[in-house]
Amino acid sequence: MDWRNKISWDHEDQLYAPKRKVHNKGSREFNHVIGSIPSRKMSRHISYESLWGEGLFYYFLEIDPLTVRYYPQPVIVHHQKVNRQFVLEKKEHVPDTLVFRRGSVPHLFQIKGGDEIIEQQPHLYRACLDYCNERGWKYSVERPKTLPKVVKDNLQIIMHFKNPRVDYPLWIPEILKKMAYYENPTVDYLARSFSAKTDFRNILPAIYHLIFLGELSTNILAPIGPSSVVRLGDLSQELLPYVGIGE
Incomplete structure (x- = not known):
């Protein structure tokens, strides 16, 4: 689907408003930085519980x-779990995003941060998968x-230049014009x-800002700096092997 043609997101903004508050629970076990x-894209601040987990994913x-749009803590998934007394309990789980x-059905994500790979509990994975399958x-x-x-360092650099400056409209059109014939x-x-x-x-800041906007692309496997080669295009293909959004 081409979500760019959607006239209003008011319904989704209300339906997928955060279902829980961001907190630092579990920070003693993991190095979380809320x-x-x-x-x-969302015209507001997006909260995260882990800088290198959700925070980095939101950078993506x-x-x-x-x-086009994304919603943190958007839905409640109901599931069942056997407690320590071997009693089946009804539980609620809130996936991350x-x-x-563009070109895809809605995609629900669970973000797992941490220095080591942490698998989602099988019953939670199945509950979330069933929830999504029911909705297509x-x-x-x-x-x-x-x-x-x-790659993480480069994404942080790009995000540093996310905000426009007053002189950008003076230089950006000419930068893009030069890129049309520079090789x-x-x-x-x-x-x-x-x-x-x-x-x-x-x-320099305007060039990095254009990389953030998706007007210019570069190799994110090498440190971004003055010697980086740039070309017309965006970073979506560079990022897909690491994010999996397009899968």
């Missing part, structure tokens, strides 16, 4: 040009913590091509 990121969603992505959705368990360090220039070369008009260091 916080939030400003979301351009903000950068991914195909992601519901993603609406997809379900996945993702582990952004297992990303290579260079895979480096960030430094592209920035210095403006030397007759301004200090090249004024152009």
Whole structure:
């Protein structure tokens, strides 16, 4: 589905409002750092319970040009579990994120952060999978913590330039115009091509901002910096092997 043609998200905003509050429960067992990121796509701050779990995954969603909208803690999944007294109890589970992505049905995600791979309990996985199958959705368990360090570092750099600056409208159209006939220039070369008009260091943030917006792409397996080669396009294909959203 092409969710870009959807006129209003008011119904989904209400239906998939967070079903629980972000907390630091379990921080003694895992190195959780709660916080939030400003979301351009959701026009509000999105809270996370683990910087390298949910927080990093939300970085993906903000950068991914195909992601139209996403909802943290969106639904309640009912399931049953045998307690220590061997009594079957009814429980509630709130998965982490519901993603609406161009060309795909809604996709529900459980995010597993931590230094080691942590599998979701089988009964929870089955309950979430059944919940999604009943609605024609997809379900996945993702582990952004297992990303290579260079990829995580690059995503943090890109997110640092997510906010527009007052001078960007002056330079961005010309940057994109130059990219139409430059053949895979480096960030430094592209920035210095403006030397007759301004200090090249004024152009660098705009180039990184264009990478965030999905107008320019680069190799995220190498540290992003002045020597990075850029090209027209976005990072969605670079990120898919690590995120699994398109699967």
